[in-house]
Amino acid sequence: MASMDDESTLDDPGEALRLIEHEQVNVIRHVTPDPRLMYWPWGLTWLISFGLSFLRYGPDGRALVALPEWVPLTSLTALMIAAGIFTGVAGARSGRHISGPSSRQGVMYGISWSAGFSGLAILFGRVSDSIPDSLQALLWGGGMVTLVGALYMAGGAIWSAWDMFVLGAWISVVNAAGVLWGPGWHALVVSVAGGGGLLAAGLIGWMRRR
Known part of the structure; x- marks a missing residue:
C-alpha cells in the first residue's frame, strides 16, 4: 500500500516530473565516466x-635542456599507452551496464x-x-594530435556531445597553429594549450556533473 507521501507525489504531476528527472540524472551520472578520468590522463x-x-x-x-634524444618520443609513447589503458578501463567500468546500440558505438x-x-x-x-x-x-606530434582532434569531434557528433566536439575543435586549432609556427614551438603550444585544454575539460565536465 502506498504511503501518504507517495500518494501526494503521484497526485502532483510537477513533483512526479521532478522525481523522474532526478532519477534520470542519477542514471546518467552512474553510466557516464567521470570526465576527470577520461581527460586528465591525456592532459x-x-x-x-x-x-x-x-x-x-x-x-x-x-x-634547451641536454636530454637524450630518445626521451621525448619514448615518454610520449609510454604515457599514451598508459593513458589509453587507464581511460579504456574507466570507460569500460562505467559502460558495463549498457547494452544495445550505445554499447556497440562505444566499442567501435x-x-x-x-x-x-x-x-x-x-x-x-x-x-x-x-x-x-x-x-x-x-x-609525429602534429600527426598524432591531428588524429586526436578529429576523433574527439567525431565522438561529439556521434553522441551529440557539444563539449566534446568543442574540445576536438580546440585541439585541432591549437595543433594547426603549432605546426605553422614550426618545430619546437609546436611542442610548446600543444603542451600548454592542448594539455591544458584537456585538463580544463575534465575539470569543467566534473563540475557540471556535480
Whole structure:
C-alpha cells in the first residue's frame, strides 16, 4: 500500500516530473565516466611529453635542456599507452551496464582510436628516416594530435556531445597553429594549450556533473 507521501507525489504531476528527472540524472551520472578520468590522463600525457620535446628540440633546433634524444618520443609513447589503458578501463567500468546500440558505438569508437594510432605509427615509422631530424618530432606530434582532434569531434557528433566536439575543435586549432609556427614551438603550444585544454575539460565536465 502506498504511503501518504507517495500518494501526494503521484497526485502532483510537477513533483512526479521532478522525481523522474532526478532519477534520470542519477542514471546518467552512474553510466557516464567521470570526465576527470577520461581527460586528465591525456592532459598530463601531453603536458609532460610535449614539454620534454620542447626542452630537447627547442626553436631553431636549440636544445634547451641536454636530454637524450630518445626521451621525448619514448615518454610520449609510454604515457599514451598508459593513458589509453587507464581511460579504456574507466570507460569500460562505467559502460558495463549498457547494452544495445550505445554499447556497440562505444566499442567501435574505441577500436577507431587504436586503428588510427596504429596506422599513423606504421606510416610515420616508414617515412621519418627520409626527413630531417628537425621535422621528425613535428611529423609525429602534429600527426598524432591531428588524429586526436578529429576523433574527439567525431565522438561529439556521434553522441551529440557539444563539449566534446568543442574540445576536438580546440585541439585541432591549437595543433594547426603549432605546426605553422614550426618545430619546437609546436611542442610548446600543444603542451600548454592542448594539455591544458584537456585538463580544463575534465575539470569543467566534473563540475557540471556535480
